[in-house]
Amino acid sequence: MQAEVVADRLVYIFRFIYCGLYLSVWKERIGGVVPVAATMRGAEHVTLQAVRARAHPNVALVKYWGKRDLHLNLPAVGSISLTLGGLYTEVTIQPSKANRDEYRSNGRLVEGAPLSGLGRFLDLFRALSGRQERLSIEAKSNFPVAAGLASSASTYAALTVALAALYGIRLSKEQLSALARQGSGSACRSIWGGFVEWRRGERPDGSDSFASRLVSPPDWPITVIVAITDFQPKHTVSRDGMRQSETSPFYPAWVASQVDDLDEARRAIGAGDLERLGSVAERNCLKMHAVAFTARPPLVYWRPATLAAVETVWKLRAAGVPAYFTIDAGPQVKVLCRTQDRATVQGALAATPGVRKVILCHPGGDAQLVEGFH
Numbered sequence: 001m002q003a004e005v006v007a008d009r010l011v012y013i014f015r016f017i018y019c020g021l022y023l024s025v026w027k028e029r030i031g032g033v034v035p036v037a038a039t040m041r042g043a044e045h046v047t048l049q050a051v052r053a054r055a056h057p058n059v060a061l062v063k064y065w066g067k068r069d070l071h072l073n074l075p076a077v078g079s080i081s082l083t084l085g086g087l088y089t090e091v092t093i094q095p096s097k098a099n100r101d102e103y104r105s106n107g108r109l110v111e112g113a114p115l116s117g118l119g120r121f122l123d124l125f126r127a128l129s130g131r132q133e134r135l136s137i138e139a140k141s142n143f144p145v146a147a148g149l150a151s152s153a154s155t156y157a158a159l160t161v162a163l164a165a166l167y168g169i170r171l172s173k174e175q176l177s178a179l180a181r182q183g184s185g186s187a188c189r190s191i192w193g194g195f196v197e198w199r200r201g202e203r204p205d206g207s208d209s210f211a212s213r214l215v216s217p218p219d220w221p222i223t224v225i226v227a228i229t230d231f232q233p234k235h236t237v238s239r240d241g242m243r244q245s246e247t248s249p250f251y252p253a254w255v256a257s258q259v260d261d262l263d264e265a266r267r268a269i270g271a272g273d274l275e276r277l278g279s280v281a282e283r284n285c286l287k288m289h290a291v292a293f294t295a296r297p298p299l300v301y302w303r304p305a306t307l308a309a310v311e312t313v314w315k316l317r318a319a320g321v322p323a324y325f326t327i328d329a330g331p332q333v334k335v336l337c338r339t340q341d342r343a344t345v346q347g348a349l350a351a352t353p354g355v356r357k358v359i360l361c362h363p364g365g366d367a368q369l370v371e372g373f374h
């Protein structure tokens, strides 16, 4: 046998062993998504084409707050959200001209911890595809980022859809959701439009922890109005806030009472019952922030205008307008109301001292590729 033929066969055998090894290692890491690199042999010579995807942020009505596994980003509790149309992040990915991953968010070069986090996320897809190129990523959001408006959710959901397309990996929405979860937990919900539930899951490998869509009455006329009270990025990112909150004496009660809130919200959504949904959303939000307030050291995401907006909502309700607030890890207030009341609610929030801007959102759709982009 000629030396080249032997060398060729050896390379083939080593590749086979490599694929087998990483099939077993990565099956656990990516939460039940079976790597496809073994089926893509030869595809590494195809030049990657630029892709673009878009996803909406979501507002949590029953909140994810606390983790049961930091490494796999598994939640301590299930959560339910509504995807917000009108707001979106668009992510464009292409092979990097430099020999490293590059990331720009709204035109600014991102470095440090957020870039390392992104690099680890890209590695999941590099392992899935068997390709090693460094990538250039450009994210553009049409709303303030890192300010409690779930920009990490829309960014990682769009990234997930774009990366699967870039590498030509066919995945179900549940698999996309399980992958997005590892970039940022709330991103697993932004893969879907409408009302979405992320199940906590029980398995240690996270394979049962992904989001799926909840059934709600078709064309339920519901609107979310976002009251921006501060444009600055939040002082404590959710990941750190969650860890800090575990020190609260109320944290175990928060986790234990989540099952009932999820059940209540699921029933309210199924029945199209705004009052029931809004009531549980407000209760759940206040519980989450009570846990944060009572952490050591205390964690306060609210600004004076946050409380002022909450009082506006309560006044509206006292005047007969069914409006309900929720607040994520930041100072902005999101108000759920009937579409027919949107002008009244918008006007009342805009007139609240300290409210800087008011944004109207309707329920948004699934994360998807931006077609025809090249």
Ligand code: DP6
Pocket (backbone or CB within 6 Å): 059, 060, 062, 063, 064, 065, 073, 079, 152, 153, 183, 184, 185, 186, 187, 238, 239, 327, 328, 329
């Ligand atoms: C308060 O999804 O941003 O908005 O998984 O650490 O990236 P990581 O956290 P992230 O947390 C969101 C927290 C929340 C509630 C929610 O969206 O359910």
